[in-house]
Amino acid sequence: MYEILLVIYLLAALGVIGLVLVQQGKGADMGASFGAGASGTLFGAGGSGNFLTRMTAVCATIFFVISLVLGNLSAKQSAEKSGWEDLSSPATEQVVEKTENAPVNSDIPQ
Numbered sequence: 001m002y003e004i005l006l007v008i009y010l011l012a013a014l015g016v017i018g019l020v021l022v023q024q025g026k027g028a029d030m031g032a033s034f035g036a037g038a039s040g041t042l043f044g045a046g047g048s049g050n051f052l053t054r055m056t057a058v059c060a061t062i063f064f065v066i067s068l069v070l071g072n073l074s075a076k077q078s079a080e081k082s083g084w085e086d087l088s089s090p091a092t093e094q095v096v097e098k099t100e101n102a103p104v105n106s107d108i109p110q
Helices: 003-022 027-033 049-083
Strands: none
Touching: 003 049
16 A cells, blocks of 8 residues: 555656646746747647646645655554553663673673
8 A cells, every 4th residue: 555655656746747847937928829839739729728737736736645645654654663652661671691701702891
């Protein structure tokens, strides 16, 4: 499930990037209104702007929703691995017994 959401998240991010780069700026409308060949496009004169704007909004919405879902899933996964949930129980310490006859494998004096 997590991996599928990551793939959709990546595709939505690439979709937003691509759609934003394909769109024309606000200053480009002036040239298109004087017959710069906009009527011969696939969506007609002015039809592509509305389509691209809606598709950008859809991809951005998908991106943000999946971003929230992935953040929630990541928080739950890290909480399951963490030991900070039950703070009411006392901490247990592991006592390491030192044997005097064991050889020391270190050059640092003890």
